[in-house]
Amino acid sequence: MKFSANLGFLWADRPLPDAIRAAAKAGFDAVECHWPYAVPAAEVKAALNETGLPMLGLNTVRGDVEAGENGLAALPGREADARASIDEAIAYGRDIGAGKVHVMAGFAEGPEAEAVFLANLRHACAAAAPHGMSILIEPLNRYDAPGYFLTTTDQARGLIEAAGAPNLKLMFDCYHVQLMEGDLTHRLQALLPLIGHIQFASVPDRGAPDHGEVSFAHVFEVIEGLGWMAPLGAEYKPTGPTDDSLGWLASFR
Structure with missing residues (x-):
């Protein structure tokens, strides 16, 4: 298996360039981030x-x-701000060679919010396509993000099918999906053609994947068996120094 360090949580106490170097030293195969915009590309x-x-x-x-x-893309009346944020992310991602942009929906509900989200996603996919980039949408669980527009993989599937853009994909975060829906391995199998990235953290505490109610040794084995070759995103919250939380990395390889 290959693993990516999500630098929104791992080595978050360091400047982003130093966090990238720490991830390389620790043996990760890739990195990903949340909001890097304060750092020059x-x-x-x-x-x-x-x-x-x-x-x-x-x-x-x-x-x-x-x-x-917590995101703008599903907020009626904020279309201009949402599209500016999308264009900003695509430009920054292009400059650093990132292949994917997660478009955050925000706190909203109802048919109007869905229509706004779809229109903004179509804009994002059209803007990203010339750069060979994908757009991701991610269901968030209702405990950590109550009121977030996108909460389930079924809802995400419907949006992806409605948008009709080949570069719109699902961010399958095992932590969020387990809290909202469970049945991780069957959902991974069923949704595989729509998945653009997979993330993980222990459930329910969002810590390292070596404890909790999910057996990630089994989940990773299933993912590997599905033919998934891309790095899996370690998006968990260390309880102390990140380097002290990495015992799982060698064992799960």
Whole structure:
């Protein structure tokens, strides 16, 4: 198996270029991030070139975080802001060689929000396609993100089918899916053609994958058996220094 370090949580106490170097030293095969925009893209690209790690993807901005926003793309009346955030993410991703952009929906509900989200996703897919990039959507669980527009893989499937864009894919986060739906391995099998990236963390505490209610040794074996070749994203929250949480990495390889 190959693994990607999500630098939104791992080595989050370090500047992003230094976190990339730490991930390489620890033996990860790739990196991904949340919101890198405060760091000049040239500095991130230099660290990626130095280490040889690919940057798999990044998120669109959350919006007004102090006001409680967690994404813009499904918010009626915020279409201009949402599309600006999408264009920003695609441009930054292009500059650092990232292949995927996660478009964050935000807190919303109802048919109008769905229509706005679909329109923004079509914009994102059209803007990303010339750069060979994919757009990801990710269901978030209702415990960590109550009120988030996108919460289940069935809902995500419907949106992907409705959008009709070949570069719109599902971010399958095992942590969120287990909390909302369970049945991880069957869902992975059923949704495989729609999946653009897979992430993981222990359930229910979102820690390293060596404990909790999910046997990731089994889940990873199933994923490997499905022919999945891309790195799996370690998006968990260490309880102490990241380096002290990495005992799972060698064993799960």
